[in-house]
Amino acid sequence: MKFAYRFSNLFGAVYRQGNLSFSKDGNAVISPVGNRISVFDLKNNTSETLPVSTTKNITCVGLSPDGNLAIVVDEDGAALLVSLITRAVLHHFHFHKPVNSIRFSPDGRKFVVTKENVALMYYAPGKQREFNAFVLDKSYYGPYDETTCIDWTDDSKCFAVGSKDMSTWVFGAERWVNLIYYSLGGHKDVIVGCFFEKDSLDLYTVSQDGTLCVWESDTELDELTLKRNKAKPPGEGEEDEVEEERTEGQEGEVIRGKAGTPKEKEKTKNVRFKQRSKHFFNKEGDFNNLTAAAFHKPTHILVTGFASGIFHLHELPEFNLIHSLSISDQRIASVALNCSGDWIAFGCSGMGQLLVWEWQSESYVFKQQGHFNNMASLAYSPDGQYIVTGGDDGKVKVWNTNSGLCFVTFTEHTSSITNVTFTSSGFVIVTASLDGTVRAFDLHRYRNFRTFTSPRPAQFSSLAVDVSGELVSAGAQDSFEIFLWSMQTGRLLEVLGGHEGPVSCLCFSPVQSILASASWDRTVRLWDMMDSWQVKETLHLTSDGLSVTYRPDGQELAVATLNGEISFWDPHTASQTASVAGRHDLQTGRKETDKITAKQSAKGKSFTSLCYSADGESILAGGQSKFVCIYNVKEQMLMKKFEISCNLSFDAMEEFLDRRKMTEFGSLALVDEGAGDGEGVNISLPGVRRGDMSSRHFKPEIRVSSLRFSPTGRSWAATTTEGLLVYSLDGSMVFDPYDLDLDVTPASIRKQLRLQEWTSAIILAFRLNEKALKQEVLETVPHEQIPVVCGSLPDIYVEKLLGFVSACLEKSGHLQFYMTWAQSLLMLHGQKLKNRSGAILPTLQALQKSIQRHFDNLSKLCDFNMYNIKYAVALSKQRGVKRAAEEEEREDDEDEEEEASEELSEASWEDAEMIL
Structure with a gap:
């Protein structure tokens, strides 16, 4: 249960290559990211990466009309049939050649795949379970060059295929008498798109040079007639074989189109197209x-x-x-x-x-x-809500762990970011860069409010901020010095000298004002910030120090060295307590251009990033390999190993060379194709690990640059060549009982619930430790009984119940109910929990994260309602004023009418008197 981490999401990359698709309802975008598929929900503003991956980068994705299935094809033509409902792989298939495009028919019964100059039509997988989900129906030949795009008519009777030979071919999906194939020209460049008009055979074709051709058909879709198979005497039908070759076999039914117009049969008029108009897009060169x-x-x-x-x-x-x-x-x-x-x-x-x-x-x-380049570092916020990443592109991005999306990007740095961290408040991000600056960013106002620099220009390779958030330290890789600044004033406080090599890593103790610095000079130095910044201890290592980190309680120090070892030290006595030889666990792959085996190459690899788990019992390690290892510190043994990628588009992935790529002159990657042109062999420059960023050579090597455990202990994240990978605990798939015996069964738990023995029911449920059952028991307890039940719980179950409440609170809609549970537990057992603050801290941070998320959502909703109410009140007041003005005007009009009528009556009396 403790190490049941599974891949949950991919941050840091949203699109690499391939075609984008919308879901059936149009509210989500499906995007290929490397060898994975990400789904971005535009209504709820969340992202999800499917737990399926191909062996190489994905080039095209085909979506079924009902939105339930997707066919994912990689660079080599290996295809996966994926269910978008269950997120599971249903079928594996290989097209043996790179696929250019794939498209389902509108009725969902067939799909067309184009590779090279062939269009292949397959039966789409049905609702029944099939041994072979992809059954080939027909193979269509016609274009002379690679095909580029596909489009179907609305009734699935025909489809069009565009090609690099500047032609577009219209094929019949069935054996139509009057439409076998039709070739359309008119373009002078590669066809980019071909589209049928709605419920028509009329066609639009678009080419790369910015030309649009409008084609009009003389036949409607319902005028297509199906060919009937009749037995023919021998010797007849030879013309048909010349015009179209149909053979049943491995390729299914084969239809070979020709550049000319198909011959018309007797009493049959073939479909014909004519170019109605031609348009040109405005070009700028x-x-x-x-x-x-x-x-x-x-x-x-x-x-x-x-x-x-x-x-x-x-x-x-x-x-x-x-x-x-x-x-x-x-x-x-x-x-x-x-x-x-x-x-x-x-x-x-x-x-x-x-x-x-x-x-x-x-x-x-x-x-x-x-990040369009490598990510170098990451850090979790103290409540686990956010992740900040820094990349070689000089950008600092902040990601929301719940939605998986970036909500702010800082671009003030002008060179690669080497390290990022949060302060203890969680609202300030501090970053170090090779541009010679350390910057502090405010997450309230989204601005760079502090910039720290050194007296002489220096490239900062490491960074640390103390617990109070007042001291900022950065190590230089060229001057071997450590610089200390005050966050409050922005002034340089001290320059710490003493190291004889580049400072590779810095880390502040979580409980004391002591700074640990690891260097390539084979030492770790502990600097006392309270005593004139003097060296308190010096730890001598067996090799160059690459990474150093404190245990969450500050009582232990872990150091990764160049020889692949992880050593553990007591910072008070400066003595080594344990060590782990992790070189064999890295299992690095062999690069294409390596002339040595993977086993020999692994001797030069090491861990470059370390991180303790939230409880301090385990340590997470990653480096120049596709593996991330979790070690138990006390037992000094490997607990679990995670393979972060299976993408063969990266270098150093395979342990052995592919014999198919070997020639008599050596590996194909080392053979110079243009030997007579005077060009160099296409291999990377010496010392380059991340790939040359020119067209000369770029195949990035798989590596893990940074690792961090979430403060809640429920997940961990790694910045890799593939992106920012997040692994989370999946408790639903693991049965992990506690103190189990024969009496602990679901039936006995429900019996206790019927007897209203709430406390014993909760204890039994936590002993069985099934999530659904625990939630059922907890939500059955009456609201007014919660304080009584919390008061009678044994101490050992208080922590378990608090952890479960914090997990439920994150996703449940019963906000007040679970908040009452949390409040009662903390109020009644606060002192006991305080004595075990180190062990209970991840649970409290998870609780804080859940409450903060609900607070943010509710505050937005309340603000929105408040503004609506204010608007309604203002509108009603405005209408009231307007109504009052209208009534006053009406009263004035009535008064004027009365005065006029009185004047009129007086005048009429005067006239009558005169007459008399």
Whole structure:
């Protein structure tokens, strides 16, 4: 139970490559991120990464019309059939070649896959369980170059395929007499998109040079006639074989199209297309190629994205420009429209951006960008609500752990971020960078309010902030010095010298004002901040120090060294208490260009990041490998090993070389293809670990740069080459009873509930330790009985119940009920819990996180209601004033009428008197 961590989410990356898709209801975007799939819920503003992964980066995703199934294909053509309801892999398949596009038919019965110059039509998996979910129906040949895009007619009778040979082919999904295939030309560049008009065979084709062709068909969809198979005498039907070759076999039914028009049969008129019009997009030169296109059939809206980051909205077939905007300075790689046509999703692979634009209101619905380079460091906020990350792109991003989205980005640094941390208050982020500055950011006002610099320019490689948040320290990798600043004044307090090598890591004691610094000079020095910043102790290591961290209670120190060992020290006596040899646990892979085996390469690898668990009993370690290890400190043994990635698109993933990539001259990666051109061998420069950022060579090596346990102890996060991975405890899948015997059964627990023996029922439920049963028992207890039950609980169950209440409070809607439980437990057992503050701290932090989240949500709701009430009151007052003014005006009019009538009556009396 303690180490039942499972992958739960991927932060730090929102889009890499491939096609974007909207869910059936149009409220979620499905985006490929490396070899995983992320689902971004635009209504609830949350993200989720599916727990499925391919062996290489994903290139295309096909979604079924009902939104229940997805076919995910990677760079090699390996496909997964994934259920979007259960998040499970239903079937594995391999197309053996890279797939360019995939599309389900609107009726959901078939789907078309294009690879090389072939279009393959498969039967879609049905509701019955099948041995082979993908059954090939037909193979369509026609284009001379690679295919690029697919589109179906609304009734699933035909589909169109665009190609790099500048032609578009229309194929019949069934054996139509009057439509076997049709080839459309008219373009001078690669076809980017082809789209059928709604309920019609009319077609739009868009090419890379910014040309749109409108094709009109002389036949309606309901005029397509199905071919009947009749027995023919031998010797007949030879013309049919010339025109279209149909053979049953491994390829299914094969249809080979030709550039010419199909011959017409007797009494049958073939479908014909003619070009109605041709339009050109405004171009700004050759660099502004049209790169992506999408069409919404009900509203006739065409969206086109360009290499310069500009996109256009046109209404077809008149080609009226509705909207034009630049959303990025990078190439738009993918465009998608939701079912209503209001939201447009854009993916920019160069910057790792994902944008959703509402074109009618001209506003962003969703705007996220990951670190487009390696992430170097991460830190949890004290309540576990937020994670801050720093990357080689110089950006500092803050992520919400509940939604998985970034809500603020700081761009003040001008070079790579090396370390980030939170202060104890949780509202200040401190970052160190290679640009020679340490900056402090305020999470209330989202601004950089302090900038710390050194007298001489220095590149800061390590960072630490003390418990009070007053002292900020940073270590330099070139001058071997440690700088101390005051957060309050921003002034430099002291420069600590003594190390004879770069300072690799700094860490403040959580209980004392003591700073530990690890260096490449094979020492860890403990500096006393209260005693004139003097060296209190010096710990001599067996190799270069890479990482140092304190146990949460400050009574132990863990140090990772270059020889792959983790040593544990007592900071009071400066003596080593234990050590773990972790080099064999790293199990590094072999790089493509390595001339040594993975076993030899592992001898030079080591852990670069350490982190204690919340209870201090375990330590998490990661480094230059795809594995993260959890060790038990007391037993000095490996408890569990996590493989953070299986993506073979990264380097150093495989333990052995692939013999298929070996030639008589050696590995293909080392063979120079352009030997006669004078170009160098395409391998990385010496010492480069993260890949050359030019077109010369870029295949990043898998590595873990930073690790942190959540303050609640329920999850841990790692910054890797793949992104920010979050692993959480999954208690629902683990049966972990406590003090179990024959009497502890669900039946006996429910019997105690019927007898209203609340305390014994709770004790039995926690001994069985099943989440659903514990929740049932807890929610059966009457509200007024909660203080009585809490007072009669044994001490050992108080902590267990408090932990369960904090977990339930995070997701349950019974807010007051669980708050009453928490309040009663803390009020009645506060002193006992205080004596065990170290062990109970993660539970209290989890409780604080849950309460804070509810507080934020409720405060927003209350503010919204308050503003609505104020608006309603102001509106009613305005109407009241207006009504009062109208009544006053009406009264004035009545008075004037009465005066006029009186004057009139007086005048009439005077006239009558005169007459008399």
